[in-house]
Amino acid sequence: MIASNRMTSNSQSGWREQLRVVIFEADTPGGKAFDVLLLWAIALSVLAVMLESIASIRVQHGRALRVAEWLFTGLFTVEFALRLLCAPHPVRYARSIFGIVDLLAVIPTYVSLLIPGSQSLLVIRALRLLRVFRVLKLAHFLGEIEVLSAAMSASREKLIVFLSIVLTLVTILGSLMYLIEGEASGFTSIPRSIYWAIVTMTTVGYGDITPQSIPGQSLAAVVMILGYAIIAVPTGIVTAEIVEAARHRPVTTRVCMVCMSEGHEPSARFCRDCSARLEDPVL
Numbered sequence: 001m002i003a004s005n006r007m008t009s010n011s012q013s014g015w016r017e018q019l020r021v022v023i024f025e026a027d028t029p030g031g032k033a034f035d036v037l038l039l040w041a042i043a044l045s046v047l048a049v050m051l052e053s054i055a056s057i058r059v060q061h062g063r064a065l066r067v068a069e070w071l072f073t074g075l076f077t078v079e080f081a082l083r084l085l086c087a088p089h090p091v092r093y094a095r096s097i098f099g100i101v102d103l104l105a106v107i108p109t110y111v112s113l114l115i116p117g118s119q120s121l122l123v124i125r126a127l128r129l130l131r132v133f134r135v136l137k138l139a140h141f142l143g144e145i146e147v148l149s150a151a152m153s154a155s156r157e158k159l160i161v162f163l164s165i166v167l168t169l170v171t172i173l174g175s176l177m178y179l180i181e182g183e184a185s186g187f188t189s190i191p192r193s194i195y196w197a198i199v200t201m202t203t204v205g206y207g208d209i210t211p212q213s214i215p216g217q218s219l220a221a222v223v224m225i226l227g228y229a230i231i232a233v234p235t236g237i238v239t240a241e242i243v244e245a246a247r248h249r250p251v252t253t254r255v256c257m258v259c260m261s262e263g264h265e266p267s268a269r270f271c272r273d274c275s276a277r278l279e280d281p282v283l
Contacts, residue, residue, distance in 0.1 A: 016085070016086045017086075019082065019085070019086040020086040020087065020088075023082060023083055023086060024086075038128075039129060041072060041075060041076075042105075042126070042129055043129065044068075045068075045069070045072035045076075045122065045125055046125050048065050048068045048069055048072070049123055050123070051065060052065045052069070069109060069122070070109065073106050073109040073110075073122075076102070076105050076106045076125075077106050079102075080102050080103060080106060083099075101127050101128060102128070104121075104124050105122070105125045105128060108121040108124075109122065151238055152238065155237045155238050155240075159234060159237060162233055162234055162237070166201070166230065169197075169226070170197040170201060171194055171197075173197040173201075173219065173223055174191075174193035174194030174195070174197035174198075175190050175194075176219060177193045177196060177197065177216060177219055177220075178192075178193040180211070180216045181193075181211050181212065181216045185209075185212045185213070185216065186209040186210070187209065192209070195209075196209045197223060200220060200224055201223050201224075201226060201227035201230075202227060203224065203228065203231070256271035256274065256278060
């Protein structure tokens with residue numbers, strides 16, 4: 001009896017492990033085939049949502065697009081359930097970025113039963129197309145994503161300081177323009193003047209509010225030149241961090257089943273983020 005229970009337990013753990021490799025790993029034939037099919041389904045579902053937003057197409061093919069939407073939602077719901085089933089730590093997976101995105105990919109369709117039109121939010125499924133880097137074994141692209149993420153994280157404090165300085169500048173410059181031009185030129189309040197300063201400093205220049213006096217135009221010229229000058233600051237900050245982070249970028253698509261982190265070095269036996277032991281892919 002005990003031996004029978006053990007065989008049943010081993011059988012269950014065996015098929016769950018095989019399912020885990022197919023669903024979570026892209027370095028195996030089965031995993032690659034699964035992810036390729038999934039990518040096509042995601043792309044087609046996003047296309048269906050976009051086509052449904054076009055009035056002429058919605059009138060002629062609205063019913064077919066709606067049926068397709070529910071079919072894709074059912075498919076992704078089953079996929080999400082299978083991920084929870086075979087993940088060693090289902091709760092951690094559900095709380096990870098990948099789990100949250102996978103969940104958000106199916107919720108809008110069900111919410112649309114209560115709030116019509118909310119299915120348009122299904123375009124969030126496009127985020128799942130980032131799996132293409134894993135599927136095609138473009139590990140160096142996956143590594144570049146990790147490098148960029150690490151660079152942005154490392155430069156977070158510098159960027160916060162930079163943005164604080166910029167916000168202070170646009171507040172002062174907007175207030176000055178409000179005093180110079182006033183309501184007659186469209187600068188009806190300090191917040192609206194700050195909006196003008198932000199638009200001008202970022203070199204967007206909508207032209208909906210423009211200074212009319214010579215002092216105002218002179219200040220506007222200063223803001224424009226200042227915008228060109230400071231635009232290089234965040235670029236330099238992030239570039240320096242990218243160079244630093246690129247020295248230690250990951251090169252594989254292996255997934256940690258504890259924290260769902262991707263892109264570990266080929267020789268890594270433990271996750272770089274949570275130190276959990278990495279699963280060996282079944283080839």
